[in-house]
Amino acid sequence: MRYSRMLIPTLREDPGEAEIVSHCLMLRSGLIRKLAAGVYNFLPLGWRVMKKIEQIVREEMELAGAQEVFLPVLCPSELWHESARWDAYGKELMRITDRHGRDFCLGPTHEEVITDLVRREVRSYRQLPINLYQIQTKFRDEIRPRFGLMRGREFMMKDGYSFDRHEAGAQRAYSMMYKAYNRIFARCGLDFRAVEADSGPIGGSFSHEFMVLAESGEDSIASCTECDYASNLEKAECVGPRMNELPEGPCMKDMAEVETPGRKSVEDVCEFLGCRPEQLVKTMIFIQEGKPLAVLVRGDHEVNEIKLKNLLGGVSEVILADESTIEYATGGPSGFSGPVGLKGLPILADLSLKGMVNFVVGANEADKHLLNVNLDRDFKVDRYADLRYITDKDKCPRCSGILNFHRGIEVGHVFKLGTKYSKSMKAVFLDEDGREQYMIMGCYGIGIGRTMAAAIEQNHDEDGIIWPLPIAPFQVHILPVNMDNEDVSGAGEEIYQDLQKEGIEVLLDDRDESPGIKFKDADLIGIPLRVTVGIKSLREGMVEMKWRDSKDVVREGLPHIAAKVRNMIEDKKRTADSKLESIL
RNA sequence: CGGGGCGUAGCGCAGCCUGGUAGCGCAUCGGUUUUGGGAACCGAGGGUCGGAGGUUCAAAUCCUCUCGCCCCGACCA
Numbered sequence: 001m002r003y004s005r006m007l008i009p010t011l012r013e014d015p016g017e018a019e020i021v022s023h024c025l026m027l028r029s030g031l032i033r034k035l036a037a038g039v040y041n042f043l044p045l046g047w048r049v050m051k052k053i054e055q056i057v058r059e060e061m062e063l064a065g066a067q068e069v070f071l072p073v074l075c076p077s078e079l080w081h082e083s084a085r086w087d088a089y090g091k092e093l094m095r096i097t098d099r100h101g102r103d104f105c106l107g108p109t110h111e112e113v114i115t116d117l118v119r120r121e122v123r124s125y126r127q128l129p130i131n132l133y134q135i136q137t138k139f140r141d142e143i144r145p146r147f148g149l150m151r152g153r154e155f156m157m158k159d160g161y162s163f164d165r166h167e168a169g170a171q172r173a174y175s176m177m178y179k180a181y182n183r184i185f186a187r188c189g190l191d192f193r194a195v196e197a198d199s200g201p202i203g204g205s206f207s208h209e210f211m212v213l214a215e216s217g218e219d220s221i222a223s224c225t226e227c228d229y230a231s232n233l234e235k236a237e238c239v240g241p242r243m244n245e246l247p248e249g250p251c252m253k254d255m256a257e258v259e260t261p262g263r264k265s266v267e268d269v270c271e272f273l274g275c276r277p278e279q280l281v282k283t284m285i286f287i288q289e290g291k292p293l294a295v296l297v298r299g300d301h302e303v304n305e306i307k308l309k310n311l312l313g314g315v316s317e318v319i320l321a322d323e324s325t326i327e328y329a330t331g332g333p334s335g336f337s338g339p340v341g342l343k344g345l346p347i348l349a350d351l352s353l354k355g356m357v358n359f360v361v362g363a364n365e366a367d368k369h370l371l372n373v374n375l376d377r378d379f380k381v382d383r384y385a386d387l388r389y390i391t392d393k394d395k396c397p398r399c400s401g402i403l404n405f406h407r408g409i410e411v412g413h414v415f416k417l418g419t420k421y422s423k424s425m426k427a428v429f430l431d432e433d434g435r436e437q438y439m440i441m442g443c444y445g446i447g448i449g450r451t452m453a454a455a456i457e458q459n460h461d462e463d464g465i466i467w468p469l470p471i472a473p474f475q476v477h478i479l480p481v482n483m484d485n486e487d488v489s490g491a492g493e494e495i496y497q498d499l500q501k502e503g504i505e506v507l508l509d510d511r512d513e514s515p516g517i518k519f520k521d522a523d524l525i526g527i528p529l530r531v532t533v534g535i536k537s538l539r540e541g542m543v544e545m546k547w548r549d550s551k552d553v554v555r556e557g558l559p560h561i562a563a564k565v566r567n568m569i570e571d572k573k574r575t576a577d578s579k580l581e582s583i584l
Numbered sequence: 585c586g587g588g589g590c591g592u593a594g595c596g597c598a599g600c601c602u603g604g605u606a607g608c609g610c611a612u613c614g615g616u617u618u619u620g621g622g623a624a625c626c627g628a629g630g631g632u633c634g635g636a637g638g639u640u641c642a643a644a645u646c647c648u649c650u651c652g653c654c655c656c657g658a659c660c661a
Contacts, residue, residue, distance in 0.1 A: 012610065012622065013596050017654065037653065092660070109661065143585080143659055151660090159661095197661090207661085218660095413661050445661060481620050516621045523621090534620055 001474070003509040007044050009033075010521050020216040022456035023148030025465050029525045031452075038145025038153035045525060046452075048473035050156060053448050054135050056187050056470060057158045064180040066131040066160055071113045073137060077103035079112035083424045094139045094153075106139035111421050111443060114161045118439070119427035125165045128429060128439065131173060133160030135448065147216070149449035150409065156448040163422075163439045165429065170440040174206075174416055177444045181210050181412050184446065186580050188455055189468025193408065195221050196231040198306050206416040210446075211408030212454035221408045222390055226401030233405075234306045236390040237397040240351030253358050253372040255340075261367045264335025266299040269369060273360065276300075280360045281353065281373070283337040285321040285329050285345075288312055292321055292329040296339055296349040296381070298356065301388040311348070311385050330364045338362035339379040340370055349381040350388045409454045410447075417441040459549075465526030466549045469572050474507040476565060477527035479519070481534035483512045491543065491558060492533045498562035504569065523548070529568060531561065 009030040017034065018024035026032045031046030042050060058068065074096075080086035086093075086105075094106040107113065114132060122130065138157045145153050162173035178194065185192045190212050197209040209232055211221050223230035231237070263269045266277050280299030285292050286308065295303050309318045326334045329345055338361035339347050358372040375381065396403055419438040421427065428436045452471070459466045469475065476499055480492030489510070496508040507527060509518050522530055532544040543561050545554045545568065556564045 009594095011595065016590090016596070019655075034653095090659090140660085144655095144657095146655085157661095209661085410661080415661075443661085447661095479620095484619080514619055514621090514623060516619090516623075519621045521622085532620080536620075 001507050003507055004511050006507070008521075008525065009043070010524055018148065020147050020150070020457070021460060022216070022453040023150070025456050025460055025524070026148055026453065029465055032149065034148075036153075038142055038151070040149060040152060040154075040449075045473045049452050049467070049471055050448055052471040052473070053188060053451050054156075054158070057135065057184055057446060057448070060180045060184045060187070061133050061158070061160065063183075064131075064176045066133045066162075066177075066180075069114075069117075069132045069134050070136065071107070071110050071117075071134055073106055073139070074104050075107045075110075075113055077105065079116050079425070080105060083112050083115075083421055085112070092140045092142065094141050107136075108138055108140045109157075109443075109445070110134070110159055111161065111417070111441075112425065115421045115425045115427050115441070118161075118163055119422075119425060122163065122427075122429060122439075125429055125431050125437075129162060129164045129169050129173060131160060131162040131176075133158060133444070147218075147453070149453045150216075150218070152449065155450070158444075158446040158448060160444040162442040162444070163427070164441075165431065165437065165439070167440060170416060170418075170442055173442050174414060177414050177442065178208060181414060181444070181446070183580065185210055185212070185411065185451070187576070188451060188471050189459065189576075190411070190451075190455060191458055192411070193221060193223055193230045193406075195223070195408070196229075196235050197413065198232065198235045198310070208414050209408075209410050210412035210414075211406075212411050212451075212458060213406050214409050214454060214457040215407050216457055217407035217409040219408045219410055221406050222403045223406065224396035224399060224401045225404055227396060227399040229396050229398040229401075231390075233389060234304065238351065238386050238388055238390050238394055239397050240384070240386075241355030246355060251357060252374045252377060255373055255378055256371045257363055258369055258371055259367060260336075260369045263367075263369075269360065270299070273369070273371075275360060279356075279358075281339070281356065283330075283339055283362055285326045285334075285337060286318050287321050287325060288318045292325055292345045294329075294337070294339060294342055294345055294347045295387055296347065296353055297388050298350065298352050299360075300393075301350060301352060301391065303350075303387060304389045307385070307387050308348075311387070330362075332362065332364035333366050336362040336364060336366060336368060338364055338370060338373070339381075340364070340373060342379065346382045347379070348383050348385060348387060351384055351386055352388070353381070354384065409450065409457065411451045411454050412444075412446045414444045415442060417443050460526070463520070464524035467526045467528055469528045469569070470576065472526070472528050474505045474527045475569055476504055476506040476529045476531060477522050477525075478506060478508045478531045478533065479522055480509065481515045481518070481532065483510065485535055487538055488533050488535060491538055494558075495531060495533070495543070495561050499565060502562055502566050504566065528572075529565065531565065 011028045014024055015027045018027055030043055032040045032042055035041055077086055096104045135158045137154055139154055142151055142153050145151050164170040164173055192210055192212045194208045194210050197207045220233040222233055222236045260269055260272055263272045266280055270277055277299035281296050282299055284295045284303050286295055297303050323334055330337045357374055361370050361373045363370045418440060422438040422441055427439045431437050456465050459468055478492050478496055480488045482488045496506060499506045526548055528548050530546050537544055541557050542555045543558055
């Protein structure tokens with residue numbers, strides 16, 4: 001491709017709308033342009049990258065035995081009523097009405113559509129297992145689209161669904177996808193982790209998220225330095241105190257009330273009373289279905305509302321109570337709530353409380369706290385559970401090893417769905433005995449655009465993008481420095497032709513621009529291998545080559561350039577392949 | 585949905601407080617000179633100042649409403 005003929009509108013300055021580096025570089029290098037909030041045009045260069053990623057996904061899906069289909073964007077509401085998600089999905093679901101007044105939505109995901117397809121066409125256990133996927137535009141009316149392609153309202157996604165006749169098969173399908181995902185993201189040149197995750201409203205029992213490690217990530221993950229445990233912070237398990245950490249004997253002191261004027265926060269109370277946050281118990285009042293409940297966590301811990309919601313059944317919303325509810329439920333203002341004397345509402349406590357004696361709580365009265373409060377003696381806990389976020393003081397729940405914390409970008413998610421959709425939508429088959437059985441499903445998503453953004457987050461420098469070879473829009477960028485010199489432009493043209501014959505994707509910067517502009521643009525758009533043709537070297541019959549991620553310049557005689565370039569690229573590919581083999 | 589902010593040339597911004605000829609840099613077009621890291625000079629084009637209403641002799645500027653966008657939070661395969 002000739003640069004002069006291609007639409008690559010690079011920007012010299014940082015666009016005002018971009019907050020993170022990948023968004024900024026995607027705009028500056030002319031990959032995308034915004035059409036509306038969370039809605040983007042893909043320009044030629046950006047679209048080439050998208051297709052590269054899609055192709056890797058296709059190859060690995062086919063290798064794992066999945067078949068590509070293409071489902072409609074426009075989905076009738078009936079199917080969504082069947083799964084009860086028409087009401088449950090909320091405002092994120094883009095809804096449309098046609099001229100006849102029939103309701104539709106723009107698919108944010110396709111469990112309903114695929115389940116409908118499969119229940120119509122699959123009758124027998126002989127037809128199972130089956131695994132179908134598609135790559136298609138999805139719609140979610142995000143409250144706040146942000147970070148460019150990272151969180152859009154319209155975005156490209158690979159979504160796949162497996163149907164099995166029994167649990168073992170479903171487990172096998174899940175493992176196949178888990179492995180395929182590892183290969184996909186490794187091939188895209190990403191540093192990532194597969195972490196245990198909350199399955200959210202999609203439902204199902206078990207899930208892993210694939211997280212690309214990046215500071216700008218919207219999620220936090222914890223991973224063990226000693227075993228292979230890794231988890232989304234939302235899900236990361238916190239274990240209670242071990243037997244040897246439990247308090248011993250009758251060392252309980254007498255409970256006492258103290259004045260704590262205006263001290264509401266854990267920090268203020270601790271400073272005032274001269275104690276540490278871990279000696280305090282926070283009492284948080286939540287509301288579920290209009291009813292209040294109390295949740296106790298240690299002063300240095302935070303309540304994990306997702307764990308709380310899952311514990312309470314995981315369906316209806318659990319929200320933090322407002323001031324009037326707190327006063328109604330506890331008899332005191334917020335900031336002074338405590339479990340002692342609480343009546344008429346369930347008291348849930350985090351496991352860590354089991355290790356505490358003589359702790360501080362609110363007195364359910366303004367400006368008063370209680371000292372030396374003890375479990376069972378002073379109040380009763382209705383239920384102990386893991387209700388908090390993990391902290392850096394916690395140990396690995398599997399092996400007690402030290403935990404590391406990272407930010408991550410979720411680029412893929414695999415779920416075991418079980419029979420959630422097959423039951424609600426009656427997707428059944430006949431087994432060997434002629435009995436009707438529900439299909440066991442799994443679902444598997446990859447954000448294609450998000451993967452592209454994540455790749456840039458991880459592969460850039462102050463000058464621009466550094467594309468990993470497998471997803472680069474072109475492999476080679478030919479940069480003739482002086483186009484008005486016929487030797488230079490002629491050599492550039494010759495190399496361009498030769499490389500194309502080799503089947504290499506090559507961009508020839510045939511613009512009559514100053515060298516500075518051409519070099520800056522080349523760095524910005526980040527094509528992995530640059531071939532520079534300039535008068536100085538050319539007088540000696542030489543041409544220069546440089547990887548975008550390196551400072552080293554390789555010189556080669558003009559006649560051998562095509563072969564040399566091919567070898568360099570083949571080498572790079574072989575290195576990547578062997579790395580892939582060693583990982584998996 | 586709550587809080588904050590921004591809409592002025594293709595892009596980045598100034599002007600607004602204190603009303604009176606709409607500006608700067610980059611980009612674009614023509615020309616001359618340049619050419620190994622975003623060149624120099626000369627010339628040119630490009631704006632219903634997001635939209636509507638109001639106040640005023642006069643509104644980019646003040647007031648009201650509205651739309652769009654950005655950030656923080658809540659939300660979230």
